[in-house]
Every structure is written in C-alpha cells, then in structure tokens.
Amino acid sequence: MTLPSVLYHCTCSNAYSATNAPPPAHLPSSSYAFHPLSTLFFCEECDLVRCNRCVAVEVSGYYCPNCLFEVPSASVRAEKNRCARNCFQCPHCSNTLSVVGSDPPPNPNPRAPPNVNSSGDSPFFLFCNYCRWDSVEAGMTFEKPTGLAHQLQKNEDLAPETLEFDRLKDHFEPLLRASLHSSSSPAHPVTSTPMNAITAAANSALNRDIPGLRRKGRGEKHNLKDEWGVYRARIDSANSGVDAEGEVDFLRDCEDVNEIAGLEQRWGSSWAHSIKANDLEPLRVPLHSKQSKRCPECRHILIKPEQKSQSVRYKIKLMAANYLPLIEIMLAQPPAQMPTALQQRTAKGRPGAAQGAGAGASGNVTTVGAGADELGAGLLVSGRTYQFQLAFTNPLYDPIQVRLSVQRAQPTGFTLPTAGTGTSTKPARAPFAISLPTTPFPISAYAEAWEYDDDDEEMFMDDEELEDIIAGREVGAAGGMGALRGGRPGGAGGSEKGNVGVLERKANVTKVGGEVVLGKDALGEIKFNMLVSYTYRSDDPQSNADDGSSAANTNKTGTGEMKTFSFYSVVYLGTVGPRGATR
Amino acid sequence: MAPIKDKFTIHSKAVVCQDVELKGDITIGSGTIVHPKATIFAIAGPIVIGTGCIIEEAVIIVNRKKEVMRIGDENLFEIGSRVECPSIGDFNTIGTRARVHHTLRMTSYCVIGAGCLVVPAEEESLEEYTVIYGPSAERRIWSGRGKIQELDLRRKHAEYLRDMLPKFNRLREDKGLK
Ligand SMILES: [Zn+2]
Ligand SMILES: [Zn+2]
Ligand SMILES: [Zn+2]
Ligand SMILES: [Zn+2]
Ligand SMILES: [Zn+2]
Numbered sequence: 001m002t003l004p005s006v007l008y009h010c011t012c013s014n015a016y017s018a019t020n021a022p023p024p025a026h027l028p029s030s031s032y033a034f035h036p037l038s039t040l041f042f043c044e045e046c047d048l049v050r051c052n053r054c055v056a057v058e059v060s061g062y063y064c065p066n067c068l069f070e071v072p073s074a075s076v077r078a079e080k081n082r083c084a085r086n087c088f089q090c091p092h093c094s095n096t097l098s099v100v101g102s103d104p105p106p107n108p109n110p111r112a113p114p115n116v117n118s119s120g121d122s123p124f125f126l127f128c129n130y131c132r133w134d135s136v137e138a139g140m141t142f143e144k145p146t147g148l149a150h151q152l153q154k155n156e157d158l159a160p161e162t163l164e165f166d167r168l169k170d171h172f173e174p175l176l177r178a179s180l181h182s183s184s185s186p187a188h189p190v191t192s193t194p195m196n197a198i199t200a201a202a203n204s205a206l207n208r209d210i211p212g213l214r215r216k217g218r219g220e221k222h223n224l225k226d227e228w229g230v231y232r233a234r235i236d237s238a239n240s241g242v243d244a245e246g247e248v249d250f251l252r253d254c255e256d257v258n259e260i261a262g263l264e265q266r267w268g269s270s271w272a273h274s275i276k277a278n279d280l281e282p283l284r285v286p287l288h289s290k291q292s293k294r295c296p297e298c299r300h301i302l303i304k305p306e307q308k309s310q311s312v313r314y315k316i317k318l319m320a321a322n323y324l325p326l327i328e329i330m331l332a333q334p335p336a337q338m339p340t341a342l343q344q345r346t347a348k349g350r351p352g353a354a355q356g357a358g359a360g361a362s363g364n365v366t367t368v369g370a371g372a373d374e375l376g377a378g379l380l381v382s383g384r385t386y387q388f389q390l391a392f393t394n395p396l397y398d399p400i401q402v403r404l405s406v407q408r409a410q411p412t413g414f415t416l417p418t419a420g421t422g423t424s425t426k427p428a429r430a431p432f433a434i435s436l437p438t439t440p441f442p443i444s445a446y447a448e449a450w451e452y453d454d455d456d457e458e459m460f461m462d463d464e465e466l467e468d469i470i471a472g473r474e475v476g477a478a479g480g481m482g483a484l485r486g487g488r489p490g491g492a493g494g495s496e497k498g499n500v501g502v503l504e505r506k507a508n509v510t511k512v513g514g515e516v517v518l519g520k521d522a523l524g525e526i527k528f529n530m531l532v533s534y535t536y537r538s539d540d541p542q543s544n545a546d547d548g549s550s551a552a553n554t555n556k557t558g559t560g561e562m563k564t565f566s567f568y569s570v571v572y573l574g575t576v577g578p579r580g581a582t583r
Numbered sequence: 584m585a586p587i588k589d590k591f592t593i594h595s596k597a598v599v600c601q602d603v604e605l606k607g608d609i610t611i612g613s614g615t616i617v618h619p620k621a622t623i624f625a626i627a628g629p630i631v632i633g634t635g636c637i638i639e640e641a642v643i644i645v646n647r648k649k650e651v652m653r654i655g656d657e658n659l660f661e662i663g664s665r666v667e668c669p670s671i672g673d674f675n676t677i678g679t680r681a682r683v684h685h686t687l688r689m690t691s692y693c694v695i696g697a698g699c700l701v702v703p704a705e706e707e708s709l710e711e712y713t714v715i716y717g718p719s720a721e722r723r724i725w726s727g728r729g730k731i732q733e734l735d736l737r738r739k740h741a742e743y744l745r746d747m748l749p750k751f752n753r754l755r756e757d758k759g760l761k
Pocket of ligand 4: 129130131
C-alpha cells in the first residue's frame with residue numbers, strides 16, 4: 001500500500017485528444033499522464049509543464065565517472081563508450097580497480113621489513129581493493145602500469161564479435177551514405193531534430209523497402225538492392241563460437257555456484273561471454289553523459305548542466321517546482337463516532353470514478369473510526385468518511401489565489417450529478433464522493449526565512465471544536481464541479497464549514513481540508529483528478545497571445561497583469577481492500 | 584559470575600589513548616595502536632592483543648567466553664567495527680562498521696568488508712585468505728597477490744600513527760606497569 005500522494009499532469013499525454021484534460025483517474029492510462037512535481041519542467045515560452053517523456057534530450061558531453069575526464073565526442077565512438085584512461089571496473093563486485101605491481105620475493109627474515117619497490121615491480125595487474133579479485137585470475141598481466149586501457153581495448157577489438165560487427169558496418173557503409181543523400185530529397189519532410197546518418201538511413205529504408213508491400217516504382221528499388229551485394233559472415237556461425245559442449249561439461253562438474261559468473265557480471269561485457277566466473281575480465285569504466293533537455297514545441301532549453309564534469313550545477317534549470325505550488329496530502333484519522341447527520345447521508349455519485357459501481361443501491365454511509373494502522377498502510381474501508389488535508393506551498397515571490405475543482409470532463413456515457421438534486425436516477429453511481437473547498441483561497445508569497453511573519457493568522461482548531469462544527473453542519477453536495485456551495489466570492493481566509501475549507505495559513509503554506517465519502521461499493525484505489533487554477537501577478541506587462549494549446553488564460557480586466565494558470569493533478573487517497581479482508 | 588577484575592598489561596611501545604574504555608583482563612602487545620573512543624571489554628575471559636595491530640575509533644572488541652580471546656599481530660580494525668571472535672590470527676582486516684559474531688574464528692589474511700555482518704549460526708573457522716564483501720556478505724578466496732606490499736603499507740601506517748597520535752591525544756598513564 002502506498003501513502004496518499006499528489007501527482008501532476010503533463011499535457012503531452014493528450015497529444016491525440018482534443019482537450020487538455022487528463023484521462024479519468026480510474027483508467028489505466030492515468031498512470032502515464034501524471035508525474036511527481038520534482039521531475040517536471042516548465043517552459044516559460046509555451047507556459048506549459050513538460051515532463052521527461054516529452055522533452056527532447058540532447059547529450060551535452062561525455063565524461064568518465066571515475067576520473068572525470070571529459071571525453072570529446074569524436075573519441076567516444078572510437079573508444080567504444082568506455083574510459084580509455086586507467087579506469088577499470090571489477091568484474092565481480094563492480095568496484096574500481098587499481099593498478100598494482102607484483103610482490104617482491106619474500107624476505108628470508110620474516111621480521112625484517114620487505115624490500116618493496118615504491119614504484120612497483122613488473123608484471124603489473126589490476127586489483128580490486130574490495131573483493132580482492134585481481135586480473136591475474138583472468139590471466140591478465142601488464143608490462144607497464146600505464147596504457148592499460150589500450151591493451152584491453154586491443155583485446156576487445158580483436159574479439160570475433162567485434163570484427164564481425166565492424167565488417168557489417170563496412171558492408172552497409174556505402175548504403176548508409178547513399179540513403180543519406182536520397183533522404184534529403186523533398187519527399188521527406190525536414191524535421192528539426194538533428195538526424196544522424198543511421199536514423200536517416202533507417203527512415204528512408206523504411207519508407208522505400210517494405211517486403212511484401214506492393215509499391216510503384218519497384219524497379220528502382222531492385223536496382224538498389226543489387227548494389228548491396230551479399231554479405232558473407234566472417235565466421236560460419238553454424239560450427240563456431242561458443243563451446244556449448246564444454247559448457248555443459250563444466251556445469252555438470254560444477255560444485256560451487258560461485259564458479260559460475262552471475263548474469264549481472266556477464267551483462268557488463270559487450271559480447272557473449274563465458275559462463276565461468278574465472279573467465280571474467282576487467283571492464284573499462286563506461287562513460288556517463290550530461291544531458292540538456294528542450295521543450296518539444298518551441299525548442300527552448302529547459303535544463304542545461306554546466307559543461308565541466310566536476311560541476312554539479314546547471315546553467316539553465318526551469319523546474320516546474322519553481323512555478324507551480326507544491327501540493328502535499330495527508331489523510332486525517334476520522335473521529336471515532338460521526339454525527340448522526342452524516343449517518344443519514346447517502347453516498348453521492350461522482351461519475352469521475354464510476355468504475356465498479358453497479359446498480360445504485362444508495363446505501364447509507366456508515367461511519368466507523370478507522371484504526372490508525374489502517375490509515376498508515378493506506379488502507380481505506382468502504383462506507384466510511386475520511387477527511388484529508390492538502391498543503392499548498394507557494395514557490396512564487398508573489399501571493400497567489402488558488403481555486404480547486406474536481407475534474408469535470410467525463411468520458412461519454414456518464415452524466416454529471418448536480419448538487420442537491422436527487423441522483424437516484426443515474427445509471428452508474430460513483431463509489432465515492434469528494435468535497436473540496438470551492439471558493440478561492442490565498443497563499444502568501446514565498447519569502448526568505450528571516451522574513452517570515454509569525455503573526456500569520458492561525459486557523460487551526462482542535463479536534464473537539466472540529467467535531468462540533470461537523471455535527472452542526474448541513475451536508476452539502478458531493479464534490480462535483482457545479483457544486484458551488486455558499487459561493488462566497490474571493491473568500492480570503494473564508495473557511496467553509498467543517499473540515500472542508502482553509503484550515504491553516506502560515507508563511508507561504510496554506511492548508512485546506514477536504515473530505516471523501518466512500519460508498520458501500522467502493523473498491524480499489526481511491527483517486528480523483530483535481531484541477532488547480534491559480535491567479536498570480538505576471539512579470540511581463542504584455543501578455544502572450546495564447547493559442548488554444550496553452551492552459552493559461554490572461555485576465556485583462558482590472559490591473560491587466562493578473563494571469564491564471566491551470567493544471568491538473570491526480571490525488572491518490574488510499575486503497576479500499578476487498579470487503580472480506582477489512583471487515 | 585565473579586565481578587571482573589581490571590588488569591591491564593600494556594607494552595611500553597604500544598600507543599593507547601586515554602579516552603579508551605578497557606574492562607577486565609587485557610594485554611596489549613608492542614606497537615599496537617588503540618585510538619580514542621575504542622572499547623575493549625574482557626567480560627568473561629581475558630583478551631590478549633598481539634603486536635602491530637591498529638584499533639581505530641569506536642571499535643568494540645568483546646570477549647564473552649571464559650577462554651582467552653587471542654588476537655594475533657598486525658590486524659587492522661577499522662572505524663566502528665565490532666568483533667567478538669574468540670580467536671583471530673595475523674594480518675586480518677575488519678572493515679568499517681563490520682560486525683563479526685563470537686561464532687566465527689578468524690585465521691590469517693582474511694578480510695571482512697565494510698559494513699558486512701558475519702553471523703554464522705554454527706561455530707565456524709574462516710579459511711585463510713577468505714574475503715567477505717558486499718551487502719549479502721559474499722565470499723571469495725584471495726590469491727594473496729599483493730600481500731607483501733599491503734603488509735609494508737600497514738607497517739608504515741602503524742609507524743605514522745605511533746608518531747602522530749601522541750601529538751594530538753593524551754595517552755594512558757598505566758603503560759608498561761603491572
Ligand atoms: Zn516550450
Ligand atoms: Zn510530457
Ligand atoms: Zn576514467
Ligand atoms: Zn571486486
Ligand atoms: Zn513553445
């Protein structure tokens with residue numbers, strides 16, 4: 001069971017739909033559309049959130065994670081993506097290896113200090129300080145303590161697999177070049193993505209040559225095919241390569257599982273490798289890369305690290321966390337006994353989560369206090385009412401006004417229940433209903449720590465007070481959008497009755513309460529899409545002319561600088577287990 | 584059980600810092616270095632530590648058995664390790680925050696990797712050159728290649744500590760007594 005959480009929507013999952021609304025929370029596709037705030041970027045140009053799934057990634061540099069040498073991209077290919085200096089990985093434990101010399105012959109007098117040469121004696125070998133593996137075990141020693149990578153790479157380059165691959169590359173080289181030329185014809189739309197030769201060749205090959213597909217102009221195709229010639233493998237794969245029988249014999253006689261190289265250990269080497277642990281060879285340390293990410297629409301850079309491999313800083317870093325309020329959710333433990341007013345209450349439909357809701361037996365909601373352990377495990381019990389708290393943290397240097405609503409957009413086939421009216425005629429009854437504060441609430445500006453004002457009004461109340469209010473509370477509508485209860489305009493600090501409303505304001509954090517009423521039929525994950533709109537003062541006076549794709553709206557009335565940004569989030573409250581398990 | 588009687592026999596060439604907790608019958612050999620904040624408890628039987636060992640900060644060595652706990656020469660106990668082996672040979676390395684239970688006897692040239700927990704259910708004697716490493720305490724046998732260089736390095740390490748530690752720490756006064 002996972003803890004309650006709030007994830008943020010990226011509109012890229014809507015590429016094929018007309019709206020910017022995310023899929024309803026109960027659909028499997030929902031999990032692909034939402035992301036943790038900390039992983040999201042924000043494009044100021046497009047005024048939209050961008051996620052790792054839609055950004056365009058570019059490598060801005062390669063470096064060795066061990067020696068931090070920045071490898072020019074020209075060398076990366078020649079050195080086969082691994083460090084060509086003296087950096088090696090232990091094939092057993094993947095620790096870094098060091099080059100050591102051989103021991104001098106033991107001194108005849110055991111108490112006398114050994115005559116160790118400080119620069120080491122030949123032959124040299126690679127040694128793991130952690131698991132004490134050394135390359136002599138794999139039959140590798142070196143005359144000199146330098147240039148080991150070159151010797152290792154020579155071995156790699158002479159491997160039959162490498163030679164075969166190089167031959168294949170040579171064979172296709174002319175074809176790649178030819179395809180590159182033909183792909184620049186106007187028939188192929190020029191994309192803004194920088195294409196390398198292989199991608200381009202693959203593109204044109206796909207476009208041109210699909211076996212079994214009848215196309216016009218086949219004559220040309222045949223000509224081209226003939227130019228390729230027939231590729232003959234260096235090695236006859238039928239009777240060469242792996243000594244399978246030897247391996248079987250080895251396995252049959254094997255008594256210690258440690259004699260067999262683990263999958264993890266064999267994984268690191270590029271080609272098919274012996275299954276014997278003794279044959280494992282040191283690996284040159286694989287290079288890492290630094291990446292920049294661009295907005296997929298406008299190509300502006302969203303994040304760009306500093307070039308130096310030693311630096312962990314960024315030149316550009318447009319994180320969504322610096323633009324959107326951070327929302328954290330906490331489920332409150334329901335009071336042991338709920339007032340009678342609530343007990344009579346029927347579960348109101350919320351079609352956004354209509355899954356599994358059968359013919360509407362509008363059962364009374366029985367409310368029993370849930371044990372703290374159940375809440376801790378994220379387990380909810382059907383038929384109960386839970387209160388939750390959403391803490392909003394404003395990252396902006398200006399105060400914002402936030403308005404919440406539960407997603408209105410519904411899949412076809414469901415109708416929206418309206419507040420107060422009888423919902424018994426609905427074909428499908430949502431298994432739970434959400435109440436959120438419907439009036440906008442303010443969050444103060446982010447300020448440096450020393451500017452915090454301790455006199456901020458505290459709106460927190462103790463449990464008893466809370467229950468009194470709940471008891472006397474007229475139960476309003478379920479959390480459908482249209483349910484504008486009270487309708488207080490601009491309710492700064494104006495809390496709604498009970499737990500639903502603003503609970504606390506402190507510094508740049510505002511906590512609001514909500515409530516979920518679980519129907520008798522509620523089962524599985526309880527989560528809902530929440531539209532968050534916040535109004536802020538825009539920095540630049542001239543507002544961007546928005547195209548329809550943008551979620552932001554400019555409100556030109558009044559000051560003319562107030563802007564509203566809206567985004568969707570999915571709020572996961574917990575999971576209702578199967579009835580038998582919880583009762 | 585009779586109350587433990589403290590009896591410390593510390594060689595005059597050993598370096599034992601003042602801020603070290605010793606209990607019971609303890610013998611510390613020549614050239615052995617005990618860093619501050621180390622703990623050596625001979626709860627039941629005595630503890631005898633050989634020469635040239637390095638016992639770093641926050642190391643805990645405990646003898647829960649009646650028999651003498653013998654620790655050989657030139658062993659290295661790294662920071663925060665906890666050792667209860669009834670016997671330890673020579674030239675072993677016990678890594679940072681490793682824990683070795685009293686069911687294990689160590690021979691020589693063994694390495695217990697940093698953070699490894701070695702808790703054999705039954706009494707066990709570790710074969711020479713055994714290396715225990717990694718989060719799941721995997722085992723390997725070390726070829727022994729490089730051991731002379733390592734021995735040389737350890738002796739230089741100890742030599743350096745014997746020079747430097749007394750300059751920055753108070754040493755126990757009862758050295759060479761009793
Ligand atoms: Zn953009
Ligand atoms: Zn995206
Ligand atoms: Zn390197
Ligand atoms: Zn290793
Ligand atoms: Zn753009």
